Amino acid sequence: MVFFCFLVDQKKMVSSSKPAAGICSRCGGGASVADMKTQTRFLYVPFYWKYWRAIICTFCGAVLKSYR
Secondary structure, three states: OOOOOOOEEEEEEEEEEEEEEEEOOOOOOEEEEEEEEEEEEEOOEEEEEEEEEEEEEOOOOOEEEEEO
């Protein structure tokens, strides 16, 4: 019997950001609008990318609002 172990992970990166009005509801830090990139990798080889925009906290990095 053969067992396979697949390593699949996702990596989120901020490609660009600019300040936005508002504060974070979790920590009280400032907010910014960011263009995000989600990269899904299989055995450390990327095979799927998704680009989206989100409002994130500049202090704790929490995603406050997502525009997919």
